[in-house]
Amino acid sequence: MSDIIKLLPDAVANQIAAGEVIQRPASAVKELLENAIDAGSDNISLVIKDAGKALIQVIDNGFGMSETDARLSFERHATSKIATADDLFNLNTKGFRGEALASIAAIAQVELKTRVEGNDLGTQILIEGSQVKEQELCSTAKGTSFSIKNLFFNVPARRNFLKSNPVEIKHIIEEFQRVAMVHADISFSMYNNGNEVFNLKKGSFRQRIVGIFGDKVNQKLVPVEENTDIVSVVGFVGKPEFAKKTRGEQYFFVNDRFIKNAYLNHAVNNAFDQLLSKDQHPSYFLKLTIDPAKIDINIHPTKTEIKFEDERSIYAIIRTAVKQALGKHNISPTLDFEQESSFNVPLMKSSDTIKAPTIKVNQDYNPFETKTVSPSVNTNNRSFAKQSTEKWESLYSDFEKDTSEIIEHKQEKEEQKVISPDWDNEESSSFVESDKQTLIQLHSKYILAQLKTGSLIIDQERAHTRILFESYIQNFAKGQGITQQLLFPETLDFTTADAELLNELQTEIKQLGFDFEKMGKSSFVVSGVPVELKEQNVKKIIEGLLEQFKLNESELKLKKHENLAISMARSASVKTGKKLSYEEMKALVDELFSCEMPYSLPNGKPTTITLNLEDLNQQFDY
Ligand code: ADP
Numbered sequence: 001m002s003d004i005i006k007l008l009p010d011a012v013a014n015q016i017a018a019g020e021v022i023q024r025p026a027s028a029v030k031e032l033l034e035n036a037i038d039a040g041s042d043n044i045s046l047v048i049k050d051a052g053k054a055l056i057q058v059i060d061n062g063f064g065m066s067e068t069d070a071r072l073s074f075e076r077h078a079t080s081k082i083a084t085a086d087d088l089f090n091l092n093t094k095g096f097r098g099e100a101l102a103s104i105a106a107i108a109q110v111e112l113k114t115r116v117e118g119n120d121l122g123t124q125i126l127i128e129g130s131q132v133k134e135q136e137l138c139s140t141a142k143g144t145s146f147s148i149k150n151l152f153f154n155v156p157a158r159r160n161f162l163k164s165n166p167v168e169i170k171h172i173i174e175e176f177q178r179v180a181m182v183h184a185d186i187s188f189s190m191y192n193n194g195n196e197v198f199n200l201k202k203g204s205f206r207q208r209i210v211g212i213f214g215d216k217v218n219q220k221l222v223p224v225e226e227n228t229d230i231v232s233v234v235g236f237v238g239k240p241e242f243a244k245k246t247r248g249e250q251y252f253f254v255n256d257r258f259i260k261n262a263y264l265n266h267a268v269n270n271a272f273d274q275l276l277s278k279d280q281h282p283s284y285f286l287k288l289t290i291d292p293a294k295i296d297i298n299i300h301p302t303k304t305e306i307k308f309e310d311e312r313s314i315y316a317i318i319r320t321a322v323k324q325a326l327g328k329h330n331i332s333p334t335l336d337f338e339q340e341s342s343f344n345v346p347l348m349k350s351s352d353t354i355k356a357p358t359i360k361v362n363q364d365y366n367p368f369e370t371k372t373v374s375p376s377v378n379t380n381n382r383s384f385a386k387q388s389t390e391k392w393e394s395l396y397s398d399f400e401k402d403t404s405e406i407i408e409h410k411q412e413k414e415e416q417k418v419i420s421p422d423w424d425n426e427e428s429s430s431f432v433e434s435d436k437q438t439l440i441q442l443h444s445k446y447i448l449a450q451l452k453t454g455s456l457i458i459d460q461e462r463a464h465t466r467i468l469f470e471s472y473i474q475n476f477a478k479g480q481g482i483t484q485q486l487l488f489p490e491t492l493d494f495t496t497a498d499a500e501l502l503n504e505l506q507t508e509i510k511q512l513g514f515d516f517e518k519m520g521k522s523s524f525v526v527s528g529v530p531v532e533l534k535e536q537n538v539k540k541i542i543e544g545l546l547e548q549f550k551l552n553e554s555e556l557k558l559k560k561h562e563n564l565a566i567s568m569a570r571s572a573s574v575k576t577g578k579k580l581s582y583e584e585m586k587a588l589v590d591e592l593f594s595c596e597m598p599y600s601l602p603n604g605k606p607t608t609i610t611l612n613l614e615d616l617n618q619q620f621d622y
Pocket residue numbers: 031035036039060062063064065073074078079080081094095096097098099100101102143144
């Protein structure tokens with residue numbers, strides 16, 4: 001048999017390749033806009049006719065092409081952007097494959113006009129189905145203009161496959177927005193059938209977003225910013241009250257390239273956590289900057305997926321960044337307390353000053369320094385443990401006091417109340433207000449806090465567990481907890497199994513703040529306890545700790561530190577049923593929202609729920 005393998009002519013090869021690169025008019029738009037950006041332009045126009053089926057024109061004021069380059073640009077694998085394989089690991093341009101123009105020229109009629117600075121005349125090339133029809137000198141503005149006419153003119157199957165004009169134009173606008181949004185330093189305009197669709201001036205990222213989505217979006221944006229060695233995250237998230245039922249404005253950009261990534265999307269959703277209902281989606285506009293060597297550069301021209309070397313860390317950083325942004329900008333409930341309470345009964349003595357709640361943002365936070373905990377935990381918030389224990393000391397000491405003083409005080413003032421809510425007639429609901437914050441304890445279990453936008457219900461036991469958990473994680477990070485020496489050391493007897501376990505875990509348990517020595521087979525002398533425990537029932541707490549630890553180990557297979565921290569937090573936390581004074585509630589709420597992850601326990605169970613005022617109004621049929 002004679003040889004039958006032939007090399008395909010370039011025109012055919014290009015047409016086949018074009019099928020991958022250019023699927024619809026919007027793909028050509030993306031390629032041309034990206035080329036214009038790579039050419040250093042600061043003004044780019046897109047002109048569309050008949051949803052791109054008749055004309056796609058991109059005009060830029062970039063550095064243009066010489067006559068030779070203009071001709072070469074249509075060759076396959078012709079690129080000025082990389083020269084060696086090493087360059088692939090240091091990409092700073094949108095394109096690098098040298099395929100787009102060859103592909104477009106294979107399936108359309110293309111007119112190129114381009115001129116470099118310093119030349120009087122530019123070059124004009126007409127190319128159709130990969131055939132150069134004309135090449136001549138022309139007078140044209142500095143920069144480049146590509147006109148793509150009759151896309152798929154020679155591939156009828158493709159042309160017939162295109163969707164209706166409204167669908168195709170929607171895809172084009174989407175591509176235009178994705179490219180224009182992240183390049184706010186370039187002015188962009190778009191015309192469709194002679195009508196101006198966008199006219200975006202140079203400005204900030206915020207101005208660009210507003211330019212694209214309209215003035216109303218401005219008030220919805222909360223800035224996000226986080227710089228770490230691995231990634232920097234800059235941009236905005238939408239305030240929760242503007243969240244939509246449909247996935248709308250969700251934009252991730254990596255090194256100025258739009259990407260889709262379900263995992264990172266989850267990180268943002270997770271940061272919004274309790275702030276949104278299940279069927280709501282946050283909007284976000286986040287620009288990530290990463291060393292190009294740390295991402296998979298083999299980006300398919302039409303695909304928006306991307307692979308990261310260290311996806312988990314990036315997840316944690318994004319989540320933290322968004323959470324902190326929401327906290328800093330009064331979205332997080334602590335910062336958003338109603339200033340004017342409807343019941344004006346100051347329970348605190350007038351000499352007491354009320355500190356406005358603050359969110360601590362740890363600038364040093366680098367989630368990569370610790371390996372002991374899940375990404376959800378910030379172990380490096382150095383100020384946390386100390387402040388936390390200071391406030392909690394007073395909380396614990398207050399527990400010992402009779403709360404009757406406060407209740408009495410409340411009754412004295414009762415008459416002055418305009419409205420006297422009847423909270424289940426429950427004597428114990430030591431509901432308290434101040435002119436700064438309204439905090440009411442319900443059923444000795446929940447704390448109701450009034451916010452501008454609604455109410456927040458905090459589960460006291462879970463909230464305290466979260467606070468302690470983070471402070472114990474801190475202890476492990478630092479290698480030690482703060483110990484309160486007992487006036488009278490206690491000798492405690494344990495079961496043999498528990499004594500074994502205690503012995504095995506003694507280094508870590510000492511890091512939690514305990515101080516003890518083994519005495520005999522299953523007895524220990526405890527001479528110090530974590531400072532926040534004071535003189536509570538030490539034996540019960542240690543037994544609770546060991547019990548929880550065993551349970552978690554068998555069921556959850558947690559890491560040792562994480563397990564000990566959560567077990568100890570569970571064992572030592574304020575329990576449901578405990579009456580709390582105003583100061584105790586205030587300390588609890590403040591500390592909770594100083595946590596890295598205030599809204600849930602490490603196992604995901606909520607610590608707080610929000611009652612949205614609008615939802616309430618709706619339920620009352622307002
Ligand atoms: P790639 O962008 O992957 O390099 P393209 O086929 O899109 O491949 O473009 C080929 C080459 O043509 C580019 O590398 C660039 O040198 C040149 N080029 C394309 N568009 C422009 C433009 N608008 N201005 C200047 N040069 C351009």
